[in-house]
Amino acid sequence: MEEDRNLSRKTVLRAALAAGVAVPAAFVAAPALARTRADGPALEPTPMCDDGDDPTPPQMEGPYFKPNSPQRTSMVGDGPGTRLTVSGYVFGLACQPLSGVLLDFWQADTNGAYDNVRFRFRGHQFTTAQGAFSLTTIVPGLYPGRTRHIHVKAQAPGRPVLTTQLYFPGEPRNNTDSLYDPRLLMTVRNAGGGREAAFDFVLNVPGAPGTTTTRPTTTTTSPGGGTWTPGTTYPVGSRVTYGGRGYVCLQAHTAHAGWEPPNVPALWRAE
Structure with a gap:
């Protein structure tokens, strides 16, 4: 066929x-x-792998991003709405699944409002060893000027951040939203009174076929000559030094080689 x-x-x-x-x-x-x-x-x-697997296109961050989101895979308790599960994989340019990728999601509630005070419908997670992710949330509501969408930042260890948005097929406002990009459409179906969506990210991460980006083995000393140390669990607000500069932790995480503060602006802010 x-x-x-x-x-x-x-x-x-x-x-x-x-x-x-x-x-x-x-x-x-x-x-x-x-x-x-x-x-x-x-x-x-x-x-070869350039059979349509181009990097996922970026989109604007918008005015509602907040750092310090909690690490979690479910946001259904944040408010009412139609249950939605978004799942998929993160691949590199060689079509290999990427493990340890930071995915930070944020979206509007069922009424189209963003929580800019707390962290309702905000959360981050990391891909599994197989490059998989799964987020349980609700279908976001609409607000003036935009079609239905979910925001996301994706970052492989030691690589730049991809900021983009995911869209729903069949939405009337897709035709009037100037930001809408059909390349960012999720595959969505009805399931058990809710909806299930699938999307695979392709990051601009090189690699030969047969290799996978994984979290490197941690060490106990800082390669930057500062206080940042792989293997340490840093809560939000932690302060470290690396390469002669100070940094503040934006998202709770366990440090790994490849996630040095200068490389991961989603995790660290320079002071």
């Missing part, structure tokens, strides 16, 4: 990861991918 022929390598990898099975070496190491189906003949090889 033509639909089968248009599967990207990322799509195949996602299916394998979701099923919890090992990904065949041909899918991650070979320059071309010869796909097979259990119920049919082999298909022709696909191209």
